[in-house]
Amino acid sequence: MATVIRLARFGAKKRPYYHVVVTDSRNARNSGNILATVGKYDPMLPRDSERRVVLNVDEVKQWLAKGAKPSDRVYRFLANAGLVAARVVPNQTKKNQQSEKTLMKIKDKQEKLAKIAEEQAAAEAAAKAAAEAPAEESAPAAESEAPVAE
Known part of the structure; x- marks a missing residue:
């Protein structure tokens, strides 16, 4: 089973709130078939707020060790938390220069x-x-x- 760590949307209309969940990659975003909830993300809070992204570091490490792949947004959260190396932004290609x-x-x-x-x-x-x-x-x-x- 290919597991993925991604965001599941909760909250009200125009007031998003996300749970960071581990699920099978074939499941829909909010299918409810989740294996574990490993954190929360509230985009309505200021960027410098500590409660904006809350991760259960131990569980995240366990799931990464089991082979779960984080989505792009979750990967950024993990990089900011120091759990994974930040992705390198490539230099300009010749076409863009x-x-x-x-x-x-x-x-x-x-x-x-x-x-x-x-x-x-x-x-x-x-x-x-x-x-x-x-x-x-x-x-x-x-x-x-x-x-x-x-």
Whole structure:
């Protein structure tokens, strides 16, 4: 018998509440033919609530040892509880990656922005130098005017 750990829906309309159950994979979601209830899941609670997902860890470990396979959602619960390794999210496939033409456009745009930033930095440096130079020139001029005023 192929057993699976999955969610069985309970609760009212627009107010879901799930039991984490172990059942035969051929049974319907809410058939009632369950082998064990190993936890509860209340999606209406906040994500950080400890009562959102409640699992009986010992029973879950026993059923996993017996060969029960968790559904995708239950697998995430088990991974968050540290009972199984989290699934690795694959990298982008070649089909999903940006084309060479798009990458070239992005690179050109970044180079233009870098060049503009360098020009602005150079202009600011020149403006600072120009602002400091007249201040230095005016100070000696004031000193030279002082003896003339006497």
